[in-house]
């Protein structure tokens with residue numbers, strides 16, 4: 001069975017002498033998967049989606065949707081796909097429901113089926129109350145939902161979302177993420193582009209990290225972060241001594257704590273770090289210890305607390321942090337994503 005999306009050695013050059021915007025990209029997307037292309041501005045994500053959605057021609061390489069070549073068979077490819085662009089392009093002269101119905105008619109969906117699908121999608125997107133409203137009166141989040149509902153009216157098998165959360169408030173973003181998961185449950189394949197690593201981590205079954213038109217890594221968010229050296233960090237904030245002990249004594253005590261933490265079974269390394277909380281004298285007096293592990297951190301937490309208690313150190317905060325996709329990007333490129 002063919003993949004939902006196949007991209008092979010895709011190259012796109014906007015000008016003959018300009019560097020390639022997409023530079024030999026290859027990946028596949030499975031049926032029913034939420035797949036994310038994650039990368040900074042200018043990485044080539046929108047260009048890749050542009051070729052896949054027949055909006056632009058590639059310089060070389062091949063793109064297939066469910067086995068259909070998008071360059072050789074663009075009309076057939078268009079029936080299989082829907083795209084939600086970065087900027088909403090609703091028809092301002094129509095109301096919400098009419099936007100959906102017109103789109104379906106354009107795609108040859110019969111009358112009864114159009115009406116049925118519009119009602120179902122308005123409900124799915126939480127827009128039933130806005131069905132008769134002119135689109136210019138909608139909020140940004142509502143308009144985004146109408147664009148998605150409209151895109152789904154011809155029952156595409158793969159939905160492309162270009163930076164779907166840009167400009168959305170946190171509540172609308174959450175709503176959108178729920179709906180995208182629901183679409184996956186219904187068997188729709190979703191390909192989204194984002195430069196938001198939290199979005200990619202939350203939503204995507206697999207993520208392809210792109211930079212300068214090239215694929216740097218591709219895997220599940222979990223596998224990408226777990227492959228990083230360093231593993232999970234456990235941070236313990238400890239109350240300062242009162243009255244403050246001599247500097248030398250305090251340093252010796254801290255070194256003992258660090259050594260004991262580093263010796264715990266499952267610990268990869270330990271160190272003393274700068275205090276992480278607040279400002280002022282109390283915070284300045286706080287001390288912070290960090291331990292890195294590749295094991296389940298919850299198993300280590302009781303041991304960490306025991307080490308602190310053994311040294312008379314009173315914990316005031318304890319937290320764990322798994323590496324993020326941001327850390328993966330930094331390790332791959334040496335720069336931050338944003």
Ligand SMILES: Nc1ncnc2c1ncn2[C@@H]1O[C@H](COP(=O)(O)OP(=O)(O)OP(=O)(O)O)[C@@H](O)[C@H]1O
Pocket residue numbers: 014015021022039040041042043044045046047048193195
């Ligand atoms: N129409 C165009 N003409 C010339 N160059 C273009 C055009 N569109 C994009 N580019 C260039 O191609 C490269 C990739 O751009 P693209 O928009 O695909 O990246 P992106 O990863 O989607 O970034 P963003 O998140 O900013 O949309 C960039 O260097 C961009 O300047």
